[in-house]
Amino acid sequence: MLSFTNILRCQRRIIESPVRIFIRNLHRDPIPVAWEKPQIGWTKLNFDGSCKDSAGKASIGGVFRNYEAFLFLLGYAESIGRTTSMISELAALRRGLELVLENGWGNVWLEGDSKSLVDIILKRKLVRCKEAQRQVSYINLIIPELKNCLVTHVFREGNRAADKLARIAYQLQKPKIWRHIPPDTILQILHENAEGKIVFRGR
Numbered sequence: 001m002l003s004f005t006n007i008l009r010c011q012r013r014i015i016e017s018p019v020r021i022f023i024r025n026l027h028r029d030p031i032p033v034a035w036e037k038p039q040i041g042w043t044k045l046n047f048d049g050s051c052k053d054s055a056g057k058a059s060i061g062g063v064f065r066n067y068e069a070f071l072f073l074l075g076y077a078e079s080i081g082r083t084t085s086m087i088s089e090l091a092a093l094r095r096g097l098e099l100v101l102e103n104g105w106g107n108v109w110l111e112g113d114s115k116s117l118v119d120i121i122l123k124r125k126l127v128r129c130k131e132a133q134r135q136v137s138y139i140n141l142i143i144p145e146l147k148n149c150l151v152t153h154v155f156r157e158g159n160r161a162a163d164k165l166a167r168i169a170y171q172l173q174k175p176k177i178w179r180h181i182p183p184d185t186i187l188q189i190l191h192e193n194a195e196g197k198i199v200f201r202g203r
Contacts, residue, residue, distance in 0.1 A: 030200040033157035035193035037069040044109040045096045046154075048162035049088025052170060056082040060092035061165025063186070064099070069194035074099060075161075075178040075186070077169035083131070089114040090135035092166065093121075097142040099177075106147030113159040121151050157199040161189045 038044040047062035058080050064073040076099060080091055089112060100108050112118065119125055120136060121143075127133055143149050156163060164186050169176070182190060 030202050031155065032198045033155045033201050034196050034198045035154070035158045035161075037065070037194070038067050038107075038109045040067045042067060042107040042109055042148075042150075043073065043100070043105040044111065045100065046159050046162040047089075047092040047096045047110070047112050048159055048166045049085060049090070049092040049114070050163070050166040050169070051083070051085040051088055056084065057170070058083045058085075058088040058091075059166050059169035060088055060095055061162050061167070061169055062092055062096040062099075063161045063165060063182075063190075064096075064103075064105075065190075065193075070190075072178075072180065072182045072190060074103070074180075075165055075182055076176065077165040077172060078175040079169045079172055084129070086114070086116065086127075087129070087131055087135060088166075089117045090132060090139065092162075093117065094135055094139055094142075097139060100146065101142065108146050108148070109150045109152070111152045111154050111159070113154055113156045113163070115153045118151055118153040155201050157201050160199075161186050161193060164189060 035046070043064055043066055045062055045064050047060070049058065049060050051058045059078065060080055061075070061077045063075045065071060066073060076095060078095065080088060083091075093110065093112060096110070120127060121139065127136060165183075168183065168185060
């Protein structure tokens with residue numbers, strides 16, 4: 001049985017621990033994040049899935065650019081009904097890969113802000129959800145068809161254009177594709193990305 005002194009000691013630990021963590025975090029430097037352009041001959045897809053509130057309403061979005069950075073190739077946005085955040089991320093990547101095949105791009109850099117999704121694709125991690133399994137299987141069938149493929153994770157601050165399109169999708173009645181001319185709502189983000197603007201992410 002704990003003595004009164006030990007009880008107080010335990011309570012002190014519970015109270016002080018979050019404070020220590022908060023103080024440590026205050027002294028950590030923020031992480032600089034910037035969108036990186038692909039090499040010559042490569043096409044880069046930034047994709048994102050979004051889930052709105054607890055209702056599970058979901059949407060997807062993605063942006064294709066090349067080494068010139070300022071040149072917008074294609075963007076897409078689509079509302080996909082109600083689902084989980086992971087499936088929306090997978091659906092965003094799947095739709096992007098379908099557009100890769102349609103446009104005949106061979107050297108493709110795929111980048112998203114879901115670390116879990118990137119690990120599933122790169123490390124062949126198993127997923128329990130049947131719908132997620134179906135999406136992953138389809139993605140794994142397309143990727144080997146590409147000449148060269150790079151899959152990376154980026155923090156959300158480096159994926160702002162795709163995130164914006166995924167949010168725009170909530171207002172759309174049907175799937176939307178923009179070719180060569182992006183929607184006005186992402187012009188500023190595209191310009192900042194092309195200039196290499198750094199956005200700081202708090203730890």
